Amino acid sequence: MTEATLRCCQNGGPPEDCMHCPLRSIALYGPAVDGKSDTLERVRSSGMVHGTRHIMVREGEIPRQVFTLFSGWAFQFHLLPDGRRQIFSFLLPGDFIGAEGLINLPANYSVQSLTRVQLCGFDAQELGRVFQENVELRERINEHFYDEVSVLTGRLIDVGRRTATERIVRLILEIEQRAKSRGLVSDQTIPFPLRQTHIADALGLTSVHVNRTINALRRAGHITFRRGSMVIENRMALQEIGGSSA
C-alpha cells in the first residue's frame, strides 16, 4: 500500500551535514548559529523516504522520533470512530513533525504523508535535550506551539464562520503564501498536491461540494489547476472573495 521505506537518502536528499542544509534557516532548530551547531548531527538518527499515506505520528502517543520534513507534503488530522476525518493543517518542506515528543507529551493529532516525503529523523528525547540546553531553542518550542495555536484559530474561524467559497479561497491563498515562503513557487506555478477530499476534510465540507465550488472559481477564470499544481489567474478577485485577511 505505501511505498517501501528506504533507510538512506540518495539523489537530492538532505545533506549529511545539517549545517549546510538548504532548509536549515526555516527549520525549527533555526539557522546554525554558534560554531557548535553540529550537535544536530550527533543527535540526528537518519534520513528516510516514505510514500503517500505513511503515518509518521500517531495521535495519543508520545512521539519517539521527530522529523523535519525535507521534501514533500504531509498533514495533521484526527479520525472519528465512524470514519469522519478532520484535517488540522498541511505541512510543507521545512515544517517540523512531532514537536510534542520534544516535551514528552502525547501528540494532539496524527500526521500522515500526502505525497512522497523525505524526512530528517531525530530521537525525540535527545533532540529535546538539545533544545532544553539552549535558550534560543527553548523559545523555539514555545513559538512552535504558539504558531500552531495561531493556525488553528484561523482555521476555526473559517470553518465556524465563513462560507464554503470563502474557506476554499483562503486555503488556496494560504497555501500559495506558505509555498512561496519556502521557495516552492516558480513561474507562478504553485505546487498543490491536495486532493479535493483533503480540502473538504480540512474545511468541514463535502468533497462533492468542494468540487462544485472550485469549478465555479475555475469557470470564473480566477484560478487554474493542472496535475498537482495551480496557477492564480486573478489574485484581486480571490482576495476580494477571501476578505484579504482578518
Added chain:
Amino acid sequence: MTEATLRCCQNGGPPEDCMHCPLRSIALYGPAVDGKSDTLERVRSSGMVHGTRHIMVREGEIPRQVFTLFSGWAFQFHLLPDGRRQIFSFLLPGDFIGAEGLINLPANYSVQSLTRVQLCGFDAQELGRVFQENVELRERINEHFYDEVSVLTGRLIDVGRRTATERIVRLILEIEQRAKSRGLVSDQTIPFPLRQTHIADALGLTSVHVNRTINALRRAGHITFRRGSMVIENRMALQEIGGSSA
C-alpha cells in the same frame, strides 16, 4: 455599559498572599512548591474586579498585564470586520489569561469577561522573567500552549465534522467536566452563564438554531436550565449523543 472597575478586591476576593490562594494548585504557576514561592507576590500587581463584557486582552497586542481568573467566566474570541464572531474557548476560575505576554508575543485572540470577574493581575514582563528562571515554570508555558492546541483541535473537530446536536451536547459535557474539576459543581447544579449566542458563536451555529436544538434536549428530559445554571438529568443519553469522547 460595563461595570466600573474596582482597584481592590474586597469580600471573597483573592488573598493578599498567593501562597494560600485556594486556586493556587490549579493556576498556571502551579502549587507553591519551594519556600521561595513568594516571588509571586513580589510580581503581582493587583487584584481587580470587572463587570460583564470587559476586554482583558486584545488580539494582536502583546499583553502587558496577564491574569489568573480568580472568579467568574470569560471567553477567547475573534471578531470579523462584518461582525461575525468566533469564540475559541471559555475560561473558568483558575484559568490563565494572556500567556502570550509571558513570551512577548502578540495575543492570538481577544479575551472578554462573560460574567463579573475577579482577576489577579501581574506585569507580563516580570512574571515572564519569574517563569524563565525556573525549569518547572518554563515547562508550564509549553504545556499551556500545548493544552490550548488540544482544546482548539477538539473544537475544530466539532465544528468541522459534527452535527449541531452533537456539538452542543459535547460543549455542555465539557463544561460540566471543567466546572467539576474546579469544584464549582454542588448538588448536581452546574454553573452555566453562557447565553445561547455564546454557544452559537463557539460552535459555528446560529443562536436560533441553538435554541431549537437545546429545547429539543430539554423536552427530551435530558437536561434542565435555570438562571445561569444547568442540571444534567440523563447523562447516559447525552454521552450517547455526544459520542463519549474521541
Added chain:
DNA sequence: CGCTCTGTTGAGATTGCTCAAACCTAGTGG
C-alpha cells in the same frame, strides 16, 4: 414604566449534503 437583553417561535429560503452513476487518468500486471 419603559428599556434592553435574551429566549421563542413561525415561515420560507439556502447552503451544503446524500446517493448514485459516469468518467478520467495513472499505474499494474499480463
Added chain:
DNA sequence: CCACTAGGTTTGAGCAATCTCAACAGAGCG
C-alpha cells in the same frame, strides 16, 4: 500494448440541516 483497477473528479436529482427574517414574550433594571 492492452485490459483492468484504484483513486479521484464530475454531474444530476432530491433532500436535510441550518440559516434568515421577523415578530413577540419574559425577565431584570433604572
